[in-house]
Amino acid sequence: xxxxxxxxxxxxxxxxxxxxxxxxxxxxxxxxxxxxxxxxxxxxxxxxxxxxxxxxxxxxxxxxxxxxxxxxxxxxxxxxxxxxxxxxxxxxxxxxxxxxxxxxxxxxxxxxxxxxxxxxxxxxxxxxxxxxxxxxxxxxxxxxxxxxxxxxxxxxxxxxxxxxxxxxxxxxxxxxxxxxxxxxxxxxxxxxxxxxxxxxxxxxxxxxxxxxxxxxxxxxxxxxxxxxxxxxxxxxxxxxxxxxxxxxxxxxxxxxxxxxxxxxxxxxxxxxxxxxxxxxxxxxxxxxxxxxxxxxxxxxxxxxxxxxxxxxxxxxxxxxxxxxxxxxxxxxxx
Amino acid sequence: xxxxxxxxxxxxxxxxxxxxxxxxxxxxxxxxxxxxxxxxxxxxxxxxxxxxxxxxxxxxxxxxxxxxxxxxxxxxxxxxxxxxxxxxxxxxxxxxxxxxxxxxxxxxxxxxxxxxxxxxxxxxxxxxxxxxxxxxxxxxxxxxxxxxxxxxxxxxxxxxxxxxxxxxxxxxxxxxxxxxxxxxxxxxxxxxxxxxxxxxxxxxxxxxxxxxxxxxxxxxxxxxxxxxxxxxxxxxxxxxxxxxxxxxxxxxxxxxxxxxxxxxxxxxxxxxxxxxxxxxxxxxxxxxxxxxxxxxxxxxxxxxxxxxxxxxxxxxxxxxxxxxxxxxxxxxxxxxxxxxxxxxxxxxxxxxxxxxxxxxxxxxxxxxxxxxxxxxxxxxxxxxxxxxxxxxxxxxxxxxxxxxxxxxxxxxxxxxxxxxxxxxxxxxxxxxxxxxxxxxxxxxxxxxxxxxxxxxxxxxxxxxxxxxxxxxxxxxxxxxxxxxxxxxxxxxxxxxxxxxxxxxxxxxxxxxxxxxxxxxxxxxxxxxxxxxxxxxxxxxxxxxxxxxxxxxxx
Numbered sequence: 001x002x003x004x005x006x007x008x009x010x011x012x013x014x015x016x017x018x019x020x021x022x023x024x025x026x027x028x029x030x031x032x033x034x035x036x037x038x039x040x041x042x043x044x045x046x047x048x049x050x051x052x053x054x055x056x057x058x059x060x061x062x063x064x065x066x067x068x069x070x071x072x073x074x075x076x077x078x079x080x081x082x083x084x085x086x087x088x089x090x091x092x093x094x095x096x097x098x099x100x101x102x103x104x105x106x107x108x109x110x111x112x113x114x115x116x117x118x119x120x121x122x123x124x125x126x127x128x129x130x131x132x133x134x135x136x137x138x139x140x141x142x143x144x145x146x147x148x149x150x151x152x153x154x155x156x157x158x159x160x161x162x163x164x165x166x167x168x169x170x171x172x173x174x175x176x177x178x179x180x181x182x183x184x185x186x187x188x189x190x191x192x193x194x195x196x197x198x199x200x201x202x203x204x205x206x207x208x209x210x211x212x213x214x215x216x217x218x219x220x221x222x223x224x225x226x227x228x229x230x231x232x233x234x235x236x237x238x239x240x241x242x243x244x245x246x247x248x249x250x251x252x253x254x255x256x257x258x259x260x261x262x263x264x265x266x267x268x269x270x271x272x273x274x275x276x277x278x279x280x281x282x283x284x285x286x287x288x289x290x291x292x293x294x295x296x297x298x299x300x301x302x303x304x305x306x307x308x309x310x311x312x313x314x315x316x317x318x319x320x321x322x323x324x325x326x327x328x329x330x331x332x333x334x
Numbered sequence: 335x336x337x338x339x340x341x342x343x344x345x346x347x348x349x350x351x352x353x354x355x356x357x358x359x360x361x362x363x364x365x366x367x368x369x370x371x372x373x374x375x376x377x378x379x380x381x382x383x384x385x386x387x388x389x390x391x392x393x394x395x396x397x398x399x400x401x402x403x404x405x406x407x408x409x410x411x412x413x414x415x416x417x418x419x420x421x422x423x424x425x426x427x428x429x430x431x432x433x434x435x436x437x438x439x440x441x442x443x444x445x446x447x448x449x450x451x452x453x454x455x456x457x458x459x460x461x462x463x464x465x466x467x468x469x470x471x472x473x474x475x476x477x478x479x480x481x482x483x484x485x486x487x488x489x490x491x492x493x494x495x496x497x498x499x500x501x502x503x504x505x506x507x508x509x510x511x512x513x514x515x516x517x518x519x520x521x522x523x524x525x526x527x528x529x530x531x532x533x534x535x536x537x538x539x540x541x542x543x544x545x546x547x548x549x550x551x552x553x554x555x556x557x558x559x560x561x562x563x564x565x566x567x568x569x570x571x572x573x574x575x576x577x578x579x580x581x582x583x584x585x586x587x588x589x590x591x592x593x594x595x596x597x598x599x600x601x602x603x604x605x606x607x608x609x610x611x612x613x614x615x616x617x618x619x620x621x622x623x624x625x626x627x628x629x630x631x632x633x634x635x636x637x638x639x640x641x642x643x644x645x646x647x648x649x650x651x652x653x654x655x656x657x658x659x660x661x662x663x664x665x666x667x668x669x670x671x672x673x674x675x676x677x678x679x680x681x682x683x684x685x686x687x688x689x690x691x692x693x694x695x696x697x698x699x700x701x702x703x704x705x706x707x708x709x710x711x712x713x714x715x716x717x718x719x720x721x722x723x724x725x726x727x728x729x730x731x732x733x734x735x736x737x738x739x740x741x742x743x744x745x746x747x748x749x750x751x752x753x754x755x756x757x758x759x760x761x762x763x764x765x766x767x768x769x770x771x772x773x774x775x776x777x778x779x780x781x782x783x784x785x786x787x788x789x790x791x792x793x794x795x796x797x798x799x800x801x802x803x804x805x806x807x808x809x810x811x812x813x814x815x816x817x818x819x820x821x822x823x824x825x826x827x828x829x830x831x832x833x834x835x836x837x838x839x840x841x842x843x844x845x846x847x848x849x850x851x852x853x854x855x856x857x858x859x860x861x862x863x864x865x866x867x868x869x870x871x872x873x874x875x876x877x878x879x880x881x882x883x884x885x886x887x888x
């Protein structure tokens with residue numbers, strides 16, 4: 001197991017190294033540099049030139065890449081051109097918001113998706129199945145910004161159930177222990193803060209959950225259908241095992257393997273999906289910060305974000321592999 | 335086949351329904367806002383960059399800083415005339431190089447320091463003596479735009495400093511000397527970047543450094559820690575919660591003027607335009623800026639207040655004379671001007687209050703001339719002119735920006751469509767090119783587009799702030815070479831006599847519209863929205879609202 005972990009961790013190096021080159025070249029190729037984004041429209045060519053120099057953009061490209069790589073290796077993602085603060089610090093400040101949102105979205109997706117997919121498979125061809133398949137298709141097809149718009153019109157403006165923006169109500173006082181609002185509230189006993197944070201998480205959580213939810217429903221349904229046809233399930237039923245035992249030990253456990261893989265990949269994609277969701281809900285996480293960075297050509301922020309996402313994907317894949325071995329003894333034996 | 339919903343399925347549904355009911359009850363009690371003590375929440379388009387406005391060059395930082403810091407001069411409430419700010423009145427020497435400011439008596443800073451001439455001079459001297467990374471244009475943009483360079487320039491590209499000295503001739507008189515007059519004065523003294531900070535603040539930040547190596551600068555701590563910076567404005571900075579992108583301002587009870595109507599004002603960033611509107615509709619915020627023209631009417635119908643500012647911007651269609659040789663011919667430029675139905679753009683795309691522009695700045699600025707050559711919509715005349723010039727089959731590339739709205743250009747694609755259709759109607763073949771904003775600015779700046787849409791919102795009330803931006807020197811954006819115009823422009827700009835300068839601007843406007851380097855299209859009033867229970871501040875054509883004037887309705 002240890003060897004497996006070490007090997008997988010070492011695989012990170014070429015993956016991230018290759019990615020850093022691709023990323024660097026791509027960013028260099030983008031037309032319209034930060035000197036246009038950072039200075040007002042009327043800045044003179046001299047001012048733009050001075051800005052390019054002060055940002056180190058006049059150096060040969062190889063020098064720029066090596067500087068970039070050296071900094072990354074030192075754990076320095078550079079300084080945001082917009083805020084003048086270290087990118088890593090900006091990410092860490094905003095990470096708790098994005099983490100809470102992603103966890104909410106995944107919790108919604110898994111807690112609704114798994115049972116729904118399972119029930120759809122059990123009642124194949126029924127109304128529930130039809131609704132689950134149709135609904136998940138709709139979930140995949142609906143753009144997040146449109147879903148966000150509908151959610152806000154119905155639940156925020158119409159029914160007044162949930163706030164339409166932000167992470168906490170403006171001016172709400174709270175004891176700040178860490179950036180994790182819900183956890184902090186639970187630790188300090190400020191339940192009003194917890195409740196306020198949960199209300200603010202609801203709509204963006206649902207919007208962000210839409211795609212993973214749809215994928216999980218479909219994956220679970222397909223996987224359960226496949227397992228239900230297996231001989232060992234029929235045998236288990238035939239030998240008179242209790243229905244719930246057949247469902248949990250034989251059907252769900254076997255059907256879970258592909259679903260867990262997709263949950264892993266979907267968790268990685270949540271951070272990328274947060275860019276749009278957070279910006280339409282003014283949810284102050286990494287996503288909305290990156291959204292602004294894309295408009296202002298904030299290279300260090302974009303580079304850092306993509307590297308972080310890539311590292312997360314690799315890490316999550318590692319976790320998925322480990323969870324395989326827990327779910328499937330055959331993988332462990334190998 | 336219908337199956338009866340099982341009890342197991344119904345149980346969680348029932349639980350969800352009761353939770354929703356609970357949520358409704360709680361949510362409603364929290365929404366019961368609008369009372370005297372409730373914070374006024376304003377949805378801004380982005381978070382602020384720095385608590386010290388000197389380091390900024392963006393509207394959102396300045397929106398915050400105008401509430402907290404004050405400048406020597408400012409613009410009248412709701413207008414564009416320059417009036418006294420911290421200086422009650424001021425005078426300039428005949429040659430425009432010596433500016434004497436008579437400061438208000440009894441002004442105190444948020445930290446208890448008193449305003450005097452020494453404090454004002456200490457601020458100017460600090461800016462003038464900045465060194466190292468402070469001299470990067472990103473960290474001192476407006477100082478460089480107004481005063482050029484520093485006491486000791488560290489970059490050869492920086493111009494000599496226009497600033498000579500600031501002397502406190504008595505307790506309340508500050509005399510600022512500059513090397514030569516330029517029309518950027520006195521407007522330059524009103525820029526939010528030059529907000530005056532208290533002597534204690536200056537002492538505390540004297541050693542603050544922008545750290546890091548080239549291209550990787552890091553701003554000093556004081557720029558984000560409330561409690562260090564103190565101004566004289568109607569609000570103090572209580573908190574800048576960066577992880578919520580939220581700035582909380584508190585009423586300053588010892589303010590020298592009328593104290594703020596709101597006890598607490600919160601600026602909260604909502605970068606997405608639709609999200610801002612929905613947050614106002616949902617009651618999460620009480621006001622926001624940069625309202626899309628299409629949203630104005632629905633918001634008013636829904637009971638919101640959407641006051642319209644006076645116009646202080648201009649949108650134009652630029653002709654790049656080097657990129658497309660045909661544009662170097664006056665007849666062709668005139669033909670294109672006659673071909674475009676600008677009234678249709680104003681009527682169908684711009685918000686109410688928009689108007690067709692006859693010259694390169696709005697009539698709210700002194701120097702606007704009623705006698706410029708005008709170019710009426712006349713497609714037949716356009717065809718004739720093209721025929722005469724031998725360009726009846728003209729093909730031209732036309733650039734427009736995507737994914738952006740500017741106060742002067744609410745819907746670039748729609749505006750492009752109208753103009754493009756008009757040009758095609760007179761026989762011009764248009765090659766459409768669209769670019770994302772930053773790329774667009776780069777390409778148009780370097781002369782890669784023959785026709786393109788761009789505009790400008792003024793910083794202060796001087797015509798040179800508009801026409802000088804484009805037509806002061808030969809540049810790639812326009813590709814025209816008119817030495818006479820450039821000379822006349824320089825002469826007007828350096829004339830310290832205001833009346834003569836205004837007369838010169840009028841002549842320049844007439845001259846420019848004869849040359850017709852591009853077609854001024856329209857001026858568009860940017861809108862700002864407020865909830866029904868808010869008494870809004872006077873709206874400013876320069877988007878410089880003083881939120882202390884606002885209050886909750888009784």
